[in-house]
Structures are given as structure tokens and as C-alpha cells.
Amino acid sequence: MKSKHDKLIVAVVSVLIGLVAGAVIMLILGKNPFSAYYSLLSGCGLAPKARYAGGKNILSDFSDYLDFITSMFFAALAVAVALKTGLFNIGVSGQMLVGGFIATVLIGYSSLPAGIAKPLVMIIAAAGGGAIGALIGYLKYRFNINEVVSSIMFNYIAAYITGFLINTRYVDPVSRQSKDINEAARLTLNEIKIGSYKYDIPIGFVFAVLAIFAVAFILDRTVFGFELKAVGMNREAARYIGINVKRSMVVSMLLSGVLAGLAGATYFLGYVSTIQPKVLPSTGFDAIAVCLVGGGSPAGIFFSTFFLMIISKGSTYMSSQMGLDAEITSVITGLIILVCACSGYILQVMNRIRNGKEKKEGKA
Amino acid sequence: MPFFTVSAMDNEYIIEMKKITKAFPGVIANNDVSLQIKKGEIFALLGENGAGKSTLMSMLFGMYEPDKGEIIIRGRKERILSPSYAAKLNIGMVHQHFKLVSNYTVTENIIMGMEPEGKLLGFLPYVDIKSAERQIAQLSEKYGLEVSPQAVISEISVSERQRVEILKMLYRDAEILIFDEPTAVLTPQEIDSLLKIIENLRDDGKTIILITHKLEEIKRIADRCAILRRGELVSVLDVKSTDARKMAGIMVGRQLVFETDKKKAGFGRDILEVSDLTVLNRDGFPVVKKASFRIREGEILAIAGVSGNGQVEIANAIAGLMKIESGDIILDGKSIKDLSIRERIEAGISYIPEDRQEVGLVLDFVLRDNLVLKQYYKNPFAEKGIRDGKQSDKYAYELIDKYDIRSARLTDTIVRSMSGGNQQKAIIGREIELNGKLIMFVQPTRGLDIGAIKLIHNHIIEERNNGKAVLLISLELDEVMDLADTIAVIYSGEIGRIAPAEELSEKEVGAYMMGVGGHKTEGDKV
Numbered sequence: 018m019k020s021k022h023d024k025l026i027v028a029v030v031s032v033l034i035g036l037v038a039g040a041v042i043m044l045i046l047g048k049n050p051f052s053a054y055y056s057l058l059s060g061c062g063l064a065p066k067a068r069y070a071g072g073k074n075i076l077s078d079f080s081d082y083l084d085f086i087t088s089m090f091f092a093a094l095a096v097a098v099a100l101k102t103g104l105f106n107i108g109v110s111g112q113m114l115v116g117g118f119i120a121t122v123l124i125g126y127s128s129l130p131a132g133i134a135k136p137l138v139m140i141i142a143a144a145g146g147g148a149i150g151a152l153i154g155y156l157k158y159r160f161n162i163n164e165v166v167s168s169i170m171f172n173y174i175a176a177y178i179t180g181f182l183i184n185t186r187y188v189d190p191v192s193r194q195s196k197d198i199n200e201a202a203r204l205t206l207n208e209i210k211i212g213s214y215k216y217d218i219p220i221g222f223v224f225a226v227l228a229i230f231a232v233a234f235i236l237d238r239t240v241f242g243f244e245l246k247a248v249g250m251n252r253e254a255a256r257y258i259g260i261n262v263k264r265s266m267v268v269s270m271l272l273s274g275v276l277a278g279l280a281g282a283t284y285f286l287g288y289v290s291t292i293q294p295k296v297l298p299s300t301g302f303d304a305i306a307v308c309l310v311g312g313g314s315p316a317g318i319f320f321s322t323f324f325l326m327i328i329s330k331g332s333t334y335m336s337s338q339m340g341l342d343a344e345i346t347s348v349i350t351g352l353i354i355l356v357c358a359c360s361g362y363i364l365q366v367m368n369r370i371r372n373g374k375e376k377k378e379g380k381a
Numbered sequence: 382m383p384f385f386t387v388s389a390m391d392n393e394y395i396i397e398m399k400k401i402t403k404a405f406p407g408v409i410a411n412n413d414v415s416l417q418i419k420k421g422e423i424f425a426l427l428g429e430n431g432a433g434k435s436t437l438m439s440m441l442f443g444m445y446e447p448d449k450g451e452i453i454i455r456g457r458k459e460r461i462l463s464p465s466y467a468a469k470l471n472i473g474m475v476h477q478h479f480k481l482v483s484n485y486t487v488t489e490n491i492i493m494g495m496e497p498e499g500k501l502l503g504f505l506p507y508v509d510i511k512s513a514e515r516q517i518a519q520l521s522e523k524y525g526l527e528v529s530p531q532a533v534i535s536e537i538s539v540s541e542r543q544r545v546e547i548l549k550m551l552y553r554d555a556e557i558l559i560f561d562e563p564t565a566v567l568t569p570q571e572i573d574s575l576l577k578i579i580e581n582l583r584d585d586g587k588t589i590i591l592i593t594h595k596l597e598e599i600k601r602i603a604d605r606c607a608i609l610r611r612g613e614l615v616s617v618l619d620v621k622s623t624d625a626r627k628m629a630g631i632m633v634g635r636q637l638v639f640e641t642d643k644k645k646a647g648f649g650r651d652i653l654e655v656s657d658l659t660v661l662n663r664d665g666f667p668v669v670k671k672a673s674f675r676i677r678e679g680e681i682l683a684i685a686g687v688s689g690n691g692q693v694e695i696a697n698a699i700a701g702l703m704k705i706e707s708g709d710i711i712l713d714g715k716s717i718k719d720l721s722i723r724e725r726i727e728a729g730i731s732y733i734p735e736d737r738q739e740v741g742l743v744l745d746f747v748l749r750d751n752l753v754l755k756q757y758y759k760n761p762f763a764e765k766g767i768r769d770g771k772q773s774d775k776y777a778y779e780l781i782d783k784y785d786i787r788s789a790r791l792t793d794t795i796v797r798s799m800s801g802g803n804q805q806k807a808i809i810g811r812e813i814e815l816n817g818k819l820i821m822f823v824q825p826t827r828g829l830d831i832g833a834i835k836l837i838h839n840h841i842i843e844e845r846n847n848g849k850a851v852l853l854i855s856l857e858l859d860e861v862m863d864l865a866d867t868i869a870v871i872y873s874g875e876i877g878r879i880a881p882a883e884e885l886s887e888k889e890v891g892a893y894m895m896g897v898g899g900h901k902t903e904g905d906k907v
């Protein structure tokens with residue numbers, strides 16, 4: 018169908034424009050953009066580096082990269098699910114923090130064996146995030162409070178309450194962060210030795226991929242997903258056909274919160290193992306951009322996460338190799354998002370023209 | 382310069398609109414309309430909703446530019462490209478929906494955008510509210526507006542807010558005042574005082590344009606009246622010398638005669654019984670007042686009325702989209718007033734809503750999904766919460782065939798890209814196939830071409846012949862006269878007359894629609 022092509026074109030064009038603009042800046046700074054971009058890939062284990070530290074190779078870089086992007090899959094899906102129902106969940110970060118924090122204190126510091134601790138971490142984080150999401154949905158349902166406002170406010174509430182509890186109870190006096198969780202509860206298997214190399218293996222990645230298929234299935238094939246989309250596209254019509262619009266919104270926010278909670282688990286109890294008090298993970302905000310570039314569809318999100326994260330993950334290595342500031346990658350990402358947002362507009366105009374033509378032809 | 386010669390000739394007219402044509406995608410809002418309005422008269426624009434009154438005036442007010450034709454103000458040809466340019470030409474408009482900041486005072490609202498500046502200590506600029514308040518109080522007194530300059534908007538009544546809007550125009554030295562349906566929101570007493578105010582304004586030399594579909598008001602204050610129908614100017618009448626009934630006739634006028642093969646009616650048992658139905662709008666204002674009627678099997682009951690008189694709210698209340706304040710709705714012997722929307726659908730109510738794009742369809746869904754929009758969750762389209770796309774597709778193809786729904790990519794067409802007629806056919810097909818007991822058509826043919834209208838009329842009659850109870854709500858008198866077995870006429874939320882179609886003449890229905898039909902007499906019961 019044409020609309021799917023459109024989304025792909027928008028994404029590809031904006032990525033290209035972002036990269037070209039980035040290249041121009043690099044050229045102005047007197048650096049070779051090709052080697053800079055190559056170093057981005059190398060930083061993510063997608064291209065060989067010139068030299069590796071002890072116990073590292075291209076595969077260990079790649080698995081580290083997968084570890085890095087796992088939480089982004091969940092977070093971007095969280096944004097997408099809400100968006101399908103016409104809601105803007107800008108509070109993914111707060112929901113991640115709540116889910117991650119509760120899982121950390123309940124399971125992360127316990128002595129449960131890995132086989133019980135790991136699934137529990139995911140379940141508890143999902144429940145924590147889901148509870149906040151559902152609460153935001155309920156506030157909208159019951160009191161008509163705009164979800165954007167309440168989810169931003171919950172971000173602060175989450176950051177300060179968890180920050181307070183960490184500082185008073187769970188702080189590591191040296192790092193000033195929450196104490197490291199036990200390895201048994203961690204969703205990333207650290208420094209697994211295979212041959213002479215050590216790998217960080219993200220268990221969560223498998224679930225992230227499953228989540229993408231699950232969300233796609235829910236939206237495309239189930240009655241529930243049909244209702245979410247109908248509510249998102251036309252609330253009046255949804256009501257007219259007998260859908261309980263308000264309940265759909267609460268359930269959608271619940272599901273969004275669950276996904277955000279899983280993002281929190283794979284981030285705070287996976288990629289890292291501590292929580293910095295009073296700091297919201299940027300993942301939840303970046304997820305909005307990732308979702309936008311991915312056109313809001315699960316398949317699109319899979320690719321946009323994969324590509325956009327190369328730019329942020331590879332930036333450290335690029336900056337050390339090229340002597341370029343890592344911030345240049347933020348410029349590139351920013352440009353991609355900007356163009357993407359604009360292209361959406363341009364395509365809309367194109368569509369309108371095309372639809373106008375179709376109408377005329379149809380009538381003739 | 383041709384327009385200079387024009388100005389020399391016709392300078393008794395303050396406004397001349399010549400051969401104005403304005404089209405929107407798919408609709409011609411105004412077609413070759415020419416008007417001349419004299420200085421110091423109350424000129425009424427009469428017509429049904431969608432007749433193009435507001436569009437015509439919006440062009441005068443700078444909201445749209447005409448595609449063709451010219452506008453001459455005080456003998457000069459003008460291109461009015463914005464409301465602010467219209468204001469420079471001393472043209473002001475009171476919109477149907479007021480444009481006021483509710484937590485500002487009357488004065489602050491009025492002076493907004495042209496605040497009088499004072500100089501403190503000779504150099505510090507400040508907004509001179511005091512002098513503005515004095516000026517507004519004077520204006521208010523002069524025209525009998527009775528508005529307190531210091532009152533806060535949120536604390537004053539609707540009619541006072543309207544008077545603030547009038548003051549806003551006067552403060553800006555408007556000479557030409559356009560009122561868009563000004564009495565729609567007012568009580569009878571408030572209407573009296575507004576009409577008085579309008580007369581005061583005229584007596585002071587202002588030119589008034591009154592957009593309305595209420596004949597009574599025109600009869601009371603207007604000097605001349607232009608009647609628009611379907612975007613075209615039908616006639617300009619001198620109000621004093623024209624009978625109200627004649628105006629009503631011209632306004633709703635009959636232009637298309639359809640031959641519909643309607644069999645003689647054979648009514649069965651009562652399907653729908655509405656008793657003493659009262660419905661409030663969002664502001665708690667009753668829009669349907671104690672309406673009662675029944676529809677039997679094989680009967681088409683048409684509710685005739687000018688737009689905005691509560692007829693759509695009746696359909697919405699039956700469908701469950703609007704809460705009912707009091708009264709009861711009985712479907713096939715059971716009260717449905719406490720059922721949810723979906724439960725009512727399942728109980729056998731099909732509903733073709735007035736707004737096919739915003740309510741009847743999800744425009745960004747494909748045709749297939751729109752055709753199963755009321756059944757997607759049921760067998761065979763879904764089982765245990767999982768949808769069966771193949772079944773939906775098969776069903777959608779059947780409907781496309783049966784109802785002649787044309788689209789570029791068949792079941793995969795995004796409905797937004799389809800023409801209005803085909804969108805409506807999709808809704809009608811979907812609703813008829815639900816095979817309920819009651820089927821409600823609200824404005825089923827609005828904006829459609831003759832072919833589609835005929836097709837839809839045939840469907841309506843077929844449903845009746847199949848023994849369904851049909852509720853038809855239409856603003857087109859032709860449609861009502863052609864199709865109805867029983868006609869109920871609604872005016873201002875009340876059903877003024879209900880009788881078998883053969884007992885009512887078109888003229889009579891038209892008069893009741895305008896609220897000038899007199900009162901119910903004996904023997905009117907069905």
C-alpha cells in the first residue's frame with residue numbers, strides 16, 4: 018500500500034539528509050565523514066575496529082550494542098501503543114523509573130536464585146510501569162485530565178520519590194547511586210566467557226523482539242487492537258459504533274505503561290545495574306523520536322531503533338577515534354527527527370493532492 | 382477604470398456583491414449570487430443550513446475570497462482578504478460562537494487589539510482603561526445595551542455576552558453589522574430585546590445584515606430579505622408586502638420531483654415508541670422537549686424541520702449517544718433508555734448519522750474495516766478476540782457488489798479517498814445489513830448527486846417494504862414529502878404536528894417548520 022511506502026520514504030530520506038548534513042559539518046571541521054561514519058558502525062560491532070581491548074571482539078561489541086538498544090525497543094513501543102489510541106505518553110521515562118526502582122528494591126537486593134529473580138524482575142517492573150500508565154489513563158477517564166500534563170507530572174513525582182528513597186535507604190556512598198543489584202536479578206548476563214572472549218548477553222533483547230511481534234499482532238489482528246485504533250483515529254465514530262472510548266484509553270495507557278516498565282527493567286536491571294537518584298532516563302524521551310521515525314508501527318520501530326541507536330551508541334568510539342565531539346551525533350539525530358517531522362507534513366500535502374485527484378477521477 | 386463608473390451609478394447601495402461564486406472541494410457554496418444592500422436598512426438573509434448564507438457573509442467579512450465576482454463597498458471595488466481589512470472598511474460581524482476571553486472584563490475584551498494608550502507622568506505608556514470604560518458605558522447607553530463595562534465575561538449571561546460582541550463592533554466604528562444567527566442561543570425575552578437593539582442600530586444609520594432561518598424575526602424587523610437555496614439566490618423580497626407563508630415556501634422550495642415506487646403502506650406492530658422525550662444539550666438547555674411518537678413495522682416516520690430544532694438530538698438519544706433527561710424510549714416492547722450504545726445496536730437499531738465523515742466512518746480505516754465497523758468483534762469476523770480478516774474481506778466484497786460502492790482499490794481503499802456518495806453508500810449498506818428492527822436515516826442524501834439520492838431513496842423504501850420501522854430525519858422537504866408515511870414536524874424542540882403524510886400539504890409542513898403553522902387542532906392525532 019502506498020501509505021506504508023510513504024513512511025519508509027520519509028524515514029530513509031530524513032536519515033540521508035541527517036547524515037549528509039552531519040557530513041557537511043564534519044567537512045567544515047576538517048574531518049573525513051566516511052571514516053567518522055565507519056567508526057560509528059565499529060562502535061556498535063557492525064564493522065571491525067582496528068584494534069580491540071583484551072577479551073573484546075566485534076561480536077562482543079555487537080552484543081553490547083543489542084544490550085544498549087533493548088530498552089529502547091520497549092520504550093518506543095510504549096509510545097506507539099498510546100499514540101495509536103490518540104494519546105501522547107510523554108511519561109515513559111517516569112514509568113521506566115518506577116518499574117525499575119520497584120524491581121530493584123524488591124528483587125535486585127534479594128537472594129532469590131536467577132531462575133526466579135529474572136522473570137520476577139520483568140513482571141514486577143511491568144506491573145509498576147503499568148500501574149502508573151493506568152493511573153494516568155484513569156485520571157483522563159475520570160477527571161478528563163490531559164494525559165500529557167499528568168504524565169509529565171508523574172515523571173517528576175517518580176524521579177523525586179525514587180530519588181528520596183535511594184538517597185535515604187539504598188545509596189552506595191561511593192558512587193552516589195543506588196547500590197548495585199545482585200547478578201542473579203540482572204537481565205544482562207555479564208562477561209560470559211566464550212572461548213577467549215567475554216560477552217555481555219542481553220536476555221531482554223529476545224523479549225524486546227517478542228514484544229514487537231506481540232504489539233504488531235495486537236494492533237493488526239485482535240478485536241482489542243481494532244478498538245484502540247478506532248479510538249485513536251476517530252473518537253466520535255468509535256463511540257457511535259459502541260466502543261467504550263474511555264475504557265479503551267485506560268487500557269491503552271496500561272499497556273503503554275507495562276511496556277515502559279519493561280524498558281525500565283531492561284535498562285536499570287540490564288544495561289546498567291544501578292539507578293542514579295533524581296535522574297530520568299533519556300530513553301523515554303528519545304523513544305518519542307524513535308517512534309516518530311519508525312512511523313509509529315512496530316516494524317518501523319524495529320528498524321528505526323536499530324539505526325538511530327547506532328548513531329548514539331557509536332558516538333563514544335567515534336569521538337575517541339576521530340577527535341570529533343560526541344555531540345555531533347546529537348546534531349545528526351536532531352536533524353533526522355526534524356526532517357522526519359517536516360516530511361510528514363510534506364507527505365500529507367502530497368497525499369491531499371493525490372486524494373483530490375483520485376476524487377476527481379472517481380467522479381468523472 | 383470600470384468600477385468608478387459603477388460607483389457613480391449605484392451609490393445608494395453601501396454593499397454590492399456581483400455574481401459571486403465560491404466553491405469548496407466537492408460543493409458549490411455560492412453560485413452567481415448578486416446582492417445589493419442599501420445603507421441604513423436591515424437586510425435579512427434567509428435560507429436553510431447549507432444554503433450558503435454564512436459563506437456569502439464570510440466573504441464580506443474577509444474570511445474567504447470569492448472565486449468569481451466582485452464586492453463593491455461604498456462604490457469602491459474591494460478585495461477583502463482578512464477580517465482586519467473588513468474592520469477597516471467598518472464591517473463587523475457577530476459570530477454564532479462568541480469570541481471572548483472569559484476571564485477578562487467586558488472592557489478588556491472590547492478594547493483588545495486597539496487599547497487606548499495614556500501617558501503616565503507625560504511619558505510612561507499605559508492602557509487607559511478608565512476612558513475606555515467611559516466610552517463603552519456611553520455606547521451601551523446610547524443603544525440600550527445594558528452592559529456593565531467592569532463585569533467579567535464568565536459571570537455574565539449569554540445574551541449579555543452577545544451584547545458585548547455588539548459593543549465590540551460599535552467600539553470599532555462598524556457601520557455594517559453582520560449578525561450570524563444571533564437569536565439561536567437566546568430565550569424569547571432576550572430575542573425581543575435583541576431585536577429592539579438591532580432596530581436602534583438601524584435608526585442610528587447602521588446597516589444591518591441578519592443571517593437567520595427564523596421567519597418570525599425577519600417579519601418583525603427586516604426591511605428586505607434575500608432567500609438563498611442550495612447556494613443560489615432565489616429571490617429578494619420586500620418583507621412588509623410579502624406573506625410569511627410564501628417566504629417559507631420559497632425557502633424550502635421544491636425543485637426535484639422523484640418518482641418513487643412506493644407500495645401502499647401496511648403497518649404492523651409498534652417497533653419504536655418514544656414518549657415525553659426531553660434531551661438537554663451540553664449547557665443544560667432543553668433541545669428536545671417532551672417529544673412523543675411511535676413507528677410501526679413497515680412505516681416511514683419522517684421528522685421535518687429546519688436544522689437545529691432538535692431533530693438530530695432525537696436520533697442521538699435513541700442511539701444512546703446523548704443522555705435523555707426524562708421520558709422513555711421503548712424498542713419492540715422493551716425500554717432501552719438505560720442500555721449502552723452497543724447494547725442498543727445489538728437490540729436492533731441501525732443508524733445512519735448526520736455527519737458521515739466524522740461519526741459514521743473511520744476515514745483512515747480501509748473500506749473493509751469500515752464495512753464491518755459494527756460487527757468486527759462478532760462471529761464470523763472475530764473469534765475469541767482474534768479478528769478474521771478473510772471473513773471481513775469476503776463480507777466487504779458482498780456489500781460492495783450489493784450496494785454499488787465504488788472505490789479505487791476495493792476493500793483496501795482508505796475511505797478518506799472515496800467520494801461522498803460512495804462513503805454514504807458504504808454506511809447505508811453496513812447499517813441495512815445489520816438487519817435490525819429500527820433504522821434511522823439522518824440527512825441521508827445531503828450533498829449527494831441525483832443518482833446517489835435516488836439509489837438511497839430506493840433503499841429507504843425497500844427497508845420499509847421489508848417491514849422495518851424507519852425514522853427519517855431530513856431538512857429537505859421534498860424528501861420528507863416523497864418518502865414519509867407519517868410526518869412529524871419539529872420546531873424549537875417540540876413536535877408541533879404529527880399526521881399521516883396524505884393529510885398534510887407541503888405548504889402546511891413548511892409553515893409548521895417555520896413555527897408559523899398555528900397550534901394543534903382536534904383530530905390531529907394519528
